[in-house]
Amino acid sequence: MRVDVVTIFPEYLAPLGLSLPGKAREAGLLDLRVHDLRDWTHDRHRTVDDTPYGGGAGMVMKPEPWGEALDALTAEGDAPVVVVPTPSGEPFSQALAADLASKPRLLFACGRYEGIDQRVVDHARTRWDVREVSIGDYVLNGGEVAALVVTEAVVRLLPGFMGNPESLTEESHGAAGLLEYPVYTKPPSWRDLDVPDVLFSGNHARIAAWRHDQAVRRTAERRPDLLHPSAVVDDLEVRTVQ
């Protein structure tokens, strides 16, 4: 997969060179290219923003640099899915991560200030698959953090990336659609807190059943919205109030 990130803060994306995505790059699974939007400006101050039409606080990112950047970056290679992080976007989810992981190329357009001139997105939609994506209902200063989040969630799903793809099924929001069960390691007792006996039983069917039950209970307690209405947890019957 090729991932292009266009930003006025390229150094913000440095963490992508570390850990998970870094490993993916070494393995040749990820071709990551970070670009400075100001490379597509032509004035002495390398201007990327201006005051908003209609008045109001803050500045808006000018369309011209974005148009030139997208033109230049899409002149070669696969047509990208253009991912625009924005608080007004569709909520990012594991399902969306899986969808994006199936694409040959992503191009993140990271906005700052009060946002990018709407015509950039409108024009991009005439040429590419554009996904406006929110990583949550809170305010950030720009799209770079969201690009880091989405890239990590997508890259770890690439075939050949995770050493043990089985773990993808049991983690929170994995294939099982549940939160993950509690995990333990040595020592068997720590500050008077003991590891559940079932995990020492050696009975793999019993351990698997206990883990599934813990995952369902935890999901019912913390995220009943993830459970189907018909799910029943022992004496806990999860109902949705219509």
Ligand SMILES: Nc1ccccc1-c1cnco1
């Ligand atoms: N708040 C923001 C400001 C700029 C670009 C993205 C965001 C964002 C994305 N997901 C939540 O917020």
